[in-house]
Amino acid sequence: MSDITRGYGRIRRRETHASRSTSAVVVAIVLIAALAWLVVEIVLAAAGQQPLLLSPAGMVEGIAALGGVPVGWLWGAGAVLAVLGLVLLGLGLGRGRRPRHVLPNDRAVVVVDDEVIASALVRAAADADGIDPDRAVSSISRRTAVVRVTPTSGVPVQRDRIAEALGERLQQWGLAPSLRSRVQIQKAKVGA
Structure with missing residues (x-):
């Protein structure tokens, strides 16, 4: 049974975290190609052959x-090099989390x-107060769910x-990581 739960943990992690392997492979390929070109140029210069692009002596002259x-x-x-370095640093140190949460289940990993x-949550907010679902918008972060309701003028919310209702629904689902809910009432719009 512990092998199964360990497997579920791996699946849960794989589905909720973004992989950095693509960017690592691209950087590795670029570095390998650059080093291979440099080695080929050095070997061609040592053999007295024409360079492919630039001889080692030409490289030194260019740097000088x-x-x-x-x-x-x-x-x-x-x-440009600084921006490229910052992008690579961001990819390496970034959060790497996908916008997903896990529902508790004993028999499988349920990722939502x-x-x-x-x-x-928009549907739950609409059902709780009898408002039109088009009058509510929800956004989810890692730990917080914010529901913004825009009431029709003259209709209290x-x-x-x-x-x-949102708290009960979130508690009922038991998401991991857990979510706190916040309700924001926007300015009323005229009309239905």
């Missing part, structure tokens, strides 16, 4: 000639997308009733 390049070009290249949860 960077002092004559306009400063604007150097700043631009530095900015946050958009489905948001839609169900019972914030407490909606909040209680």
